[in-house]
Amino acid sequence: MSNVKIKSKNLNVYYGDKQALFDVNLDLNEKEVTALIGPSGCGKSTFIRCINRMNDVIDICKVTGNIEMDGMNINDKDLDVVSLRERVGMVFQKPNPFPKSIYDNISYGPKIHGKGETKNELDQIVENSLKKSALWEEVKDRLDEPGTSLSGGQQQRLCIARAISVNPEVILMDEPCSALDPIATAKIEELIDELKKTYTIVIVTHSMAQAVRVSQKTGFFHLGKLIEVGKTEKIFKNPDNKMTQDYITGRFG
Amino acid sequence: MSNEHTVKSYEEELQFLKDSLIKMGSLTESQLSDAMDAVIKVDKDSIDKIIKSDEEINKFRSKIDTQIMNLLVKRAPMAIDLRETISSLKISQDLERIGDLSKSNAKKVKPLPLDLPDELLGNLKRLGELVMKQLNDVLDSYVNKNFDKAKEVWEKDEQVDDLTYIAMESVIDFLSKDKKNLDFSTHLIFATKNLERAGDHITNIAETVCYLVKGEYLKGSRPKGKVIQE
Numbered sequence: 304m305s306n307v308k309i310k311s312k313n314l315n316v317y318y319g320d321k322q323a324l325f326d327v328n329l330d331l332n333e334k335e336v337t338a339l340i341g342p343s344g345c346g347k348s349t350f351i352r353c354i355n356r357m358n359d360v361i362d363i364c365k366v367t368g369n370i371e372m373d374g375m376n377i378n379d380k381d382l383d384v385v386s387l388r389e390r391v392g393m394v395f396q397k398p399n400p401f402p403k404s405i406y407d408n409i410s411y412g413p414k415i416h417g418k419g420e421t422k423n424e425l426d427q428i429v430e431n432s433l434k435k436s437a438l439w440e441e442v443k444d445r446l447d448e449p450g451t452s453l454s455g456g457q458q459q460r461l462c463i464a465r466a467i468s469v470n471p472e473v474i475l476m477d478e479p480c481s482a483l484d485p486i487a488t489a490k491i492e493e494l495i496d497e498l499k500k501t502y503t504i505v506i507v508t509h510s511m512a513q514a515v516r517v518s519q520k521t522g523f524f525h526l527g528k529l530i531e532v533g534k535t536e537k538i539f540k541n542p543d544n545k546m547t548q549d550y551i552t553g554r555f556g
Numbered sequence: 557m558s559n560e561h562t563v564k565s566y567e568e569e570l571q572f573l574k575d576s577l578i579k580m581g582s583l584t585e586s587q588l589s590d591a592m593d594a595v596i597k598v599d600k601d602s603i604d605k606i607i608k609s610d611e612e613i614n615k616f617r618s619k620i621d622t623q624i625m626n627l628l629v630k631r632a633p634m635a636i637d638l639r640e641t642i643s644s645l646k647i648s649q650d651l652e653r654i655g656d657l658s659k660s661n662a663k664k665v666k667p668l669p670l671d672l673p674d675e676l677l678g679n680l681k682r683l684g685e686l687v688m689k690q691l692n693d694v695l696d697s698y699v700n701k702n703f704d705k706a707k708e709v710w711e712k713d714e715q716v717d718d719l720t721y722i723a724m725e726s727v728i729d730f731l732s733k734d735k736k737n738l739d740f741s742t743h744l745i746f747a748t749k750n751l752e753r754a755g756d757h758i759t760n761i762a763e764t765v766c767y768l769v770k771g772e773y774l775k776g777s778r779p780k781g782k783v784i785q786e
Contacts, residue, residue, distance in 0.1 A: 551635055554560060
């Protein structure tokens with residue numbers, strides 16, 4: 304039985320008057336991949352943005368209820384958000400490398416978090432991060448080239464390398480493959496499989512097949528509510544809830 | 557009842573698959589019934605027709621295979637659709653095997669003498685009727701997605717085993733009375749055994765229907781009747 308890394312209890316999110324999440328109770332297991340699925344606007348991204356307090360940047364956003372990581376209250380107003388985000392990395396739908404060299408893309412995070420004091424240490428972090436994100440072999444001879452000169456799939460792996468460079472515990476992925484071709488997607492999925500040995504991963508995806516391939520646990524959201532959560536295999540072979548079944552089989556009206 | 561798919565052609569493809577399987581099922585039923593009649597009435601004229609209908613069943617099988625492969629590739633079915641697709645694959649395999657066994661029984665008619673005593677064929681007839689009823693019930697359970705009915709068929713296979721035993725015994729009795737009966741008696745023994753094996757395929761279908769409806773396999777082992785040592 305896996306340990307629970309992130310635990311949400313009666314989590315509610317409001318954007319102004321509009322409620323985006325309703326009493327979400329969801330446990331994410333350590334070193335496991337949890338996939339979140341559901342139609343656009345159902346609250347999956349809102350949920351993962353609660354984990355690294357990304358919603359803080361939206362003025363009208365209000366979060367109530369409880370969300371914890373290893374028992375620590377993520378919503379605590381005294382919590383140092385920067386150190387939270389050091390522990391919880393994020394990868395977005397569109398690869399968004401900094402307009403800097405490949406090397407600087409990776410070394411930037413460790414530098415501002417005070418990791419890698421010397422050039423040697425930074426070199427090591429860059430190499431390790433690129434190796435972990437399966438990009439090292441492709442870029443080792445051109446680390447000073449701009450990150451944006453890479454292909455889409457490579458850029459996304461660069462963003463993953465950037466996320467893991469500060470040695471986080473959790474990686475949030477918001478549709479990380481939706482802008483990638485099938486080969487680049489396969490590489491990211493292969494990478495996720497490898498990364499889950501070290502990190503707790505949450506992935507938001509619109510591809511059912513991808514959810515089945517990469518995750519051990521799946522949660523289905525609809526209109527801000529977590530409708531069903533369970534083992535991925537169970538959800539896609541024999542879900543308990545009719546709404547889940549209608550969604551994954553393409554019967555949503 | 558589930559809602560319809562957003563993609564209409566997906567809905568149609570699944571319906572087409574179900575329809576094909578039902579047609580294949582009813583063809584298998586008539587073939588099994590015809591083969592049974594041919595044995596009981598020692599009707600040698602119908603042999604060719606039964607062999608021919610097996611070709612039809614095989615054609616259905618490959619047609620269904622193609623439909624399933626297309627569905628898997630085009631739609632990557634999930635949940636109930638996945639179970640529907642995989643179940644169709646398994647059921648069509650079992651139906652095809654039942655068809656083969658019926659064909660084999662039809663071929664057994666050729667060497668049979670026309671004046672077989674009624675008491676010899678009586679038990680075989682009862683067995684054939686039971687297997688027919690089982691096939692009919694299991695196909696009904698598939699069409700109506702009826703878990704209880706499928707489970708009933710699964711449990712009733714015990715009776716098929718028992719009747720097989722009785723039918724075998726009567727053939728062996730007959731055989732032991734006069735050695736010159738040996739020739740065709742062995743054919744009758746094979747025909748009996750074929751019916752029992754058809755019964756086993758029917759229980760496979762029943763298990764598949766249970767899985768299709770509830771998403772989990774039946775637990776425990778099927779009740780078994782008397783069996784002749786092989």
